[in-house]
Amino acid sequence: MKPNYKNWMPKGMIRGSAAGCAVCLVLFLVFGVSGLLAAGIWRTILTILFLVLTLVLLAVTVWMILLYRAFSYDGKRQLSRVIIDGVATRVVLPEGGCGLDVGCGSGALTIAVAKRNPKARMTGIDRWGAEYSSFSKTLCEENSKAEGVANTSFAKGDAVRLDFADETFDAVCSNYVYHNIPSRNRQEILMETLRVLKKGGTFAIHDIFSPLKYGDMQMFVQRLKNMGYADVRLVPTDDGLFMSRREATWLGLKGSAILVGKK
Numbered sequence: 001m002k003p004n005y006k007n008w009m010p011k012g013m014i015r016g017s018a019a020g021c022a023v024c025l026v027l028f029l030v031f032g033v034s035g036l037l038a039a040g041i042w043r044t045i046l047t048i049l050f051l052v053l054t055l056v057l058l059a060v061t062v063w064m065i066l067l068y069r070a071f072s073y074d075g076k077r078q079l080s081r082v083i084i085d086g087v088a089t090r091v092v093l094p095e096g097g098c099g100l101d102v103g104c105g106s107g108a109l110t111i112a113v114a115k116r117n118p119k120a121r122m123t124g125i126d127r128w129g130a131e132y133s134s135f136s137k138t139l140c141e142e143n144s145k146a147e148g149v150a151n152t153s154f155a156k157g158d159a160v161r162l163d164f165a166d167e168t169f170d171a172v173c174s175n176y177v178y179h180n181i182p183s184r185n186r187q188e189i190l191m192e193t194l195r196v197l198k199k200g201g202t203f204a205i206h207d208i209f210s211p212l213k214y215g216d217m218q219m220f221v222q223r224l225k226n227m228g229y230a231d232v233r234l235v236p237t238d239d240g241l242f243m244s245r246r247e248a249t250w251l252g253l254k255g256s257a258i259l260v261g262k263k
Contacts, residue, residue, distance in 0.1 A: 085112060224261060
């Protein structure tokens with residue numbers, strides 16, 4: 001049995017963009033080429049409108065296909081695997097300890113960490129929303145079984161309000177989750193994750209830490225240090241560690257870094 005970690009670029013989004021492109025192309029042909037249904041200035045306006053929409057959606061569709069190929073676990077690049085394995089190496093659990101993966105998706109990071117820490121347990125939580133409908137708790141459990149990993153568990157949860165007591169876990173981790181959560185203050189979502197981390201526990205949170213999404217992360221790093229956290233730093237992953245700067249730019253992952261440290 002082979003694990004199925006899906007793809008970070010859902011096929012449904014590609015199909016939707018391609019379908020929109022096809023519809024706009026048909027409407028361009030109807031109004032612009034055949035001249036049906038409209039004449040004069042309206043024909044010109046609609047022709048230009050649907051031509052522009054067709055070209056934009058075509059470009060978006062091609063970009064999505066390239067993303068799908070880059071992220072695929074079965075493709076040549078396998079960037080998802082590179083990132084997951086890279087983050088997992090920074091999560092070390094004590095014997096008998098427990099770790100938390102926030103936004104586990106298909107279970108890839110949870111399982112990767114569990115494999116590296118066989119004498120500890122990993123819990124993965126996710127809300128498994130409609131935009132990633134192919135991801136589920138069942139899929140995570142099936143992937144864990146396929147990998148021969150028994151020290152994992154999965155549950156539905158909300159990163160904004162974690163259903164765990166303070167200082168529950170020996171380590172917390174996450175991969176490309178928080179930037180997708182609508183929020184005016186994502187730094188407070190990070191603090192919610194760190195709330196459930198034990199004293200002496202470590203964290204490795206990988207995301208797109210751009211100022212637009214997170215504000216001043218250097219100030220946040222200093223804030224954690226002032227609170228007593230140790231070895232806190234942002235490790236860029238878009239400068240050759242996981243991907244090149246050029247690759248990060250066209251993939252839309254510019255600003256990627258791992259926030260690491262010890263509570």
